[in-house]
Amino acid sequence: MSAPTSDFLRVLTERGFIHQLSDLAGIDALAHEGRLTTYVGYDCTAPSLHVGHLLSIMMLHWLQETGAGKPIVLMGGGTTRVGDPSGRDETRRILSLDDIEANKQGIRQVFARFLRFGDAGRDALMADNAEWLAPLNYIEFLRDVGRHFSVNRMMSMDSVKLRLDREHELSFIEFNYMLLQSYDFVELHRRYGVRMQMGGSDQWGNIVNGIDLGRRMGTGQLYGLTAPLMTTASGAKMGKTAAGALWLNADQLAPYGYWQFWRNVDDADVGRFLKLFTRLPMDEIRRLEALSGQEINEAKKALASAATMLLHGEEAARLAARTAEQTFEQGVIAADLPSVDCPRADLEAGLAIGPAIILAGLAASNGEVRRAISNGAISVNDERVADDKRVLGTGDLSEGGVVKLSFGKKRHVLLRAV
RNA sequence: GGGGGAAUGUCCCGAGCGGCAAAGGGGGCGGACUGUAAAUCCGCUGGCUUAGCCUUCGUAGGUUCGAGUCCUACUUCCCCCA
Secondary structure, eight states: OOOOOSHHHHHHHHHTOOSEESOHHHHHHHHHHTOOOEEEEEOOSSSSOBHHHHHHHHHHHHHHHTTOOOEEEEEOTTGGGTOOOTTOOSOOOOOOHHHHHHHHHHHHHHHTTTOOBSSSTTOBEEEETHHHHTTOOHHHHHHHTGGGOOHHHHHTSHHHHHHHHTTOOOOHHHHTHHHHHHHHHHHHHHHHOOOEEEEEGGGHHHHHHHHHHHHHTTOOOOEEEEEOOOBOTTSOBTTEETTEEOBSSTTTSOHHHHHHHHHTOOGGGHHHHHHHHOOOOHHHHHHHHTOOGGGHHHHHHHHHHHHHHHHHOHHHHHHHHHHHIIIIIIOOOOTTSOEEEEOHHHHHHOEEHHHHHHHTTSOSSHHHHHHHHHTTOEEETTEEOOOTTOEEOGGGOOTTSEEEEEETTTEEEEEEEO
């Protein structure tokens, strides 16, 4: 691809955000003039977004930062009632309207950390497609939008084909998702002059359909840009760990856990992630990714702190870094580790190790705890537990009135006597 | 509408003569080695009050001392015919 002239595309290219774009020159020109009003849509299927969404959030961030255009965050209040089949092989559970509304509220808060909202020209704006999708009239929609879609072509789209090939059910309601998403694009153009849609590479088909529908419905030329599918160096899809999804909301995943996630990335991912998920300047990143061997841990810490700072703020990032240092480098019990309250009376009466570990959220059943103990995975106050009959008492409390429970070397929880 | 095939361990794929808590992968978790990395090796990967008991093979019944396995009905998917 020839070199872009706009800051926006230059930054995105340089930092590795671009997988596919519909028309480099067209996008570049609009970005150059600062008229590239762009939207990204987010489902409201969970109470928080997770790391997988971060990529597109960062793209919106750079859009605003480079002055390329107005970022629009589209909440899928309407489309979530239908369910996007892209990248899934299971029928999505239909959420109640209340759930969707609650999820929407949860998701909202994250964007304020990455975007500047307001009424001025390039201030970010948040929209909800329930606003125009909910009142749609079926007959009119079929007539105005439906007629532009070819079932033949829809059948050949990856999201549909995958379901068909794997012999999984694809309900009619989900089959319609791409019509709605395409229509969103058109509607956003009409309302806010949106010119481009961004998303993950799995959204390419939906985006292209939107561009197409726009042409047929008279929006003029629309554009699309997708980011590469985020995988780790080992090929795993990013966003989930044993502890659950890597949520962005602090009440779902504490800053410490978030920091730990970035601290533990694969060596091979450090440079790429620094570019994608932090705002560190490129020459600093080049210096960090040149580190090798033991030294690359410096780069990982920088990544963890920079990424955590972006999402949770400077103070939270500093605290997480300190907690990690105390826990992993100094071997002392850091007061800020995740903690769970435990009635003092339980400890006085003697609390068996199994229920204690479960209470701490480190395991799901006694059986799992027992197996973990036989694997040498469980520690109390950094002392390996050998006997699954081990009972915790007040004698295990350290000065701070806590017992440190560990599952493996990395997952630590403090049991706080209250 | 007719005919044939399929559904397995609630992550995925996938074996399974009527004695099955159910082979084997992948993935995940833990241990060793390291650097809170990767690779490698080893262990674990239904629940419980664990010499035992309970719940699991699409759903509901049935046959049998005993059913993932056989029979019937239903649900969903695939293929062929119309």
